[in-house]
Amino acid sequence: MIRVVLVEDQAMVRGALASLLGLEPDIEVVGEAASGHEALRVALETAPDVVLLDIEMPGGDGITAGARIREALPDCHIMILTTFGRPGYLRRAMEAGAVAFLVKDSPARELAAAIRRVRDGERVIDPGLAAAALSAGPNPLSPRERDVLAAAVDGSTVGDIAVNLHLSEGTVRNYLSSAIQKTRARNRIEAVQRAQAQGWL
């Protein structure tokens, strides 16, 4: 039996995935969690073979949760199952020690197959996504540019961002300007969207 912990914030999707895996004779869902923090606790309690993690979740994202779990349980395999196949997500997931990266667009039967391949020591990554991640290159934003751009996602003005980050307004404008150029955007809105699409924030 492959013992699996399921981490996904949407309860109905989590339950549905559990029933999907319940159909497999050699797979057993031994725990469920709805956030990154909860995931670590449940993983420590159950010591599963595999943890299947969503990325976007309130209360700790799946990638950092995966890294923590791997630290505590080195034999546990980390798999990512996410809506968005963003190159930056894939890169960060790999750096965090994940061995599989699946998107929810793929057919349902691939989930069990991927779990078995991971159990056998293989890595499972969508080839097209891997190519995109490699061709896109690493995150070109400097840490500070990333901070400023991340502070701009909710529509804050330059003044707000300057106060929050303890910077001068001119500096904020400079960082935004260079972030706009690095993302090849026309303005900060497009810059935010492109950076998010690449998984750079």
Place this chain on the structure above:
Amino acid sequence: MIRVVLVEDQAMVRGALASLLGLEPDIEVVGEAASGHEALRVALETAPDVVLLDIEMPGGDGITAGARIREALPDCHIMILTTFGRPGYLRRAMEAGAVAFLVKDSPARELAAAIRRVRDGERVIDPGLAAAALSAGPNPLSPRERDVLAAAVDGSTVGDIAVNLHLSEGTVRNYLSSAIQKTRARNRIEAVQRAQAQGWL
């Protein structure tokens, strides 16, 4: 047997929901679709008792698809199952003739229960969401304001929007300004976010 058609763009979620409903002895999934257009075709082919529709999908959103299905098959019950419980979505879904509105945050076992209640002629709506939809009031944006704001979501400049909608730049700015005020936002970015959160676009 309650005959159900499942409409959801993410194949893995769709398959998982199918297996979840497959556990129920009195429910049968007789068709699946990945887009609004496909949904209509499958519904006409199978003439189900219930169609379960996601909203955000590439290729025709679930609400308008639901309206079309209801036109063609008046006895078919339209249920909405969506990630985002946005007041505007609920309102539009009700106007389109839906009899249930579920969010994916709710527990998995509620899905089958809701389907049975719909079969029995009941309506199923999250009480908190219904209150939010009523208290939020109707969409305050005029059709043209909505158009312009929708054209601004991708970071287009005023000039681009003006060309696309055959307006003068001043007019576009004016619509954006009034949309900003109606959404109580500080700038167009916030206006877009608030309008989306309310389901006004």
Place this chain on the structure above:
DNA sequence: TGGCCCGTCTGACAAATGTCACCGCCAAGC
């Protein structure tokens, strides 16, 4: 019929944003 509200549309003006050139500081790398 006249007045009134609402939505649509426009140009003018002020404020915010984006760009550029440039300064000093510090840490890492050759």
Place this chain on the structure above:
DNA sequence: GCTTGGCGGTGACATTTGTCAGACGGGCCA
């Protein structure tokens, strides 16, 4: 040692964005 690059900052400038006052027309209703 020197260079390079990220970081924080300044000031000036052009462009874009947001606001305002106002024009026009269609319903609505007294």
